[in-house]
Amino acid sequence: MIPKLKFFTIRRSFLNDLEKLKKNDQLPREIISSLGNMVKEIFSILFKNGFLRKARKGENNDDFWSSWQEHFDKCECHKYCLEKYHIIECGYTIQCKPSYDVDLYEQLGNNKHQVVKSPFMDFGVYTTKFMQELKKGNERSIMKALLDDNHWEEIEAGSNSANARYVYDFFIVINRYMGNCSMIEKSESIFSYHLVWPLLSLAVKTATLPIRNLLFKTGEVILDSSDETLKAVGVVELDGIEFCLLETSDAYGISDNSRFGKDHVKGSFGALMFLRKILKTCFYATEDMLCELKVLFVHARSKRIHLWSLEMPAKDVQVLEHLSYTDIPTNVSQVDKILNLGNFVWKLSDCLRKSYQTINRMKEEHVRYLTMRQLNPNNQSRVNLATLVEKEIQKPLKGSDYGIILPKQIDDFDLDNTVIPANKQ
Incomplete structure (x- = not known):
């Protein structure tokens, strides 16, 4: 099984490559957008069906937090939004924001139980x-x-x-x-x-x-x-x-x-x-x-x-x-x-x-x-x-x-x- 943190690196690399194709007009934007959504959906299915294991103690978390940093850099959020300060809001009872990546958010913990x-x-x-x-x-x-x-x-x-x-x-x-x-x-x-x-x-x-x-x-x-x-x-x-x-x-x-x-x-x-x-x-x-x-x-x-x-x-x-x-x-x-x-x-x-x-x-x-x-x-x-x-x-x-x-x-x-x-x- 692939470590979940390694999964974020693989997925991020693939999506970055698609972003480069988009900027260089090498493929129609509609196709690139569809491919991006398809990649997210595939990895989401892998997530939910147990093909990705949790990170073991001592494994590097840098890939995970780098994925959040990239989200902050790309985020076009509200002018008062805490994402401007690179703050992730999560925890017990808190819904995942529409702007967040659901797979990333779920790694922050169980928001329905305490x-x-x-x-x-x-x-x-x-x-x-x-x-x-x-x-x-x-x-x-x-x-x-x-x-x-x-x-x-x-x-x-x-x-x-x-x-x-x-x-x-x-x-x-x-x-x-x-x-x-x-x-x-x-x-x-x-x-x-x-x-x-x-x-x-x-x-x-x-x-x-x-x-x-x-x-x-x-x-x-x-x-x-x-x-x-x-x-x-x-x-x-x-x-x-x-x-x-x-x-x-x-x-x-x-x-x-x-x-x-x-x-x-x-x-x-x-x-x-x-x-x-x-x-x-x-x-x-x-x-x-x-x-x-x-x-x-x-x-x-x-x-x-x-x-x-x-x-x-x-x-x-x-x-x-x-x-x-x-x-x-x-x-x-x-x-x-x-x-x-x-x-x-x-x-x-x-x-x-x-x-x-x-x-x-x-x-x-x-x-x-x-x-x-x-x-x-x-x-x-x-x-x-x-x-x-x-x-x-x-x-x-x-x-x-x-x-x-x-x-x-x-x-x-x-x-x-x-x-x-x-x-x-």
Whole structure:
């Protein structure tokens, strides 16, 4: 069987040869177009019928990413499109764009299934009791359920204390929010104040326990990573290095695709600024560590909150992956939405932890290399990561037609989730 990555090289070479014939007018354009479509269809059939195997670990991915780079070079996309910044949009629930090559897109992962880690599965009795009291609305009974002795023994001395603590902290946030949830439709600031900011604060707290070394800034935050003035609703940073951006698009329940699209582009652009700034700060970290780096973008819009990550798998290629989303509960009877929201924040905290740990390791590698270069002039040279982001990019322009570039999502009934305990690998 042919390796899939080798397949991209073969197909690309054939299509490039057809493009040369087209430019030199050696064959009628209609015939060349038909041949091109035929080649794509043949390789697509090979793909789907198992004649092409997956790449083995260690095989070179350059052919795959080169195919995406060629797509970017040929793309005649919308003036606000993220493809102008060489960003691929993909991930859970995200449909393949009409401009993308379907075979290339499918190699980026399964967009219909996700594994959800739930911190509530190990505390079913505690969770059930809290939900029952929350529905009744008696504050004294709610607090009694929250302060359950068995659960607090787990928090203080149990083997699963971090998860137990998170479940308690999340229920505290939910209890406060449910007393104000009717107000989140009034304005963006009220929406952020009563729900979005407390959830981000909880994710930051959970990610950094027992050492709190992250800073979550809220309000009209001017991004330090951008050369131009760019503001965000919230930013998470580690020692001055920004790596998670928050955008809230108007009040809860508003349906405004133009605003949603504008904020999606703005947030993605901000995440790209974060990535570039990290590479220019830790420019002598290793390329292996760069492959582990992900910066985050959280987008609260309409009745949902979305989580995206941005990474750089190859030079001049960025992947914006939709990791998860959650519906926002608006009353105490929506137990499924409350627990899904808790799972979402747990995932966000895990992503924050992994990101700041990677940044710390990149900083250490950078300093270690500079020190070794001083002590040993013959020390092996290393790629300067700042050279990977030399291309100038501009802040997105203002406009009214951003809605058409908002990524389209797969219908909920076509999606599938597997829920497992939070500690399960």
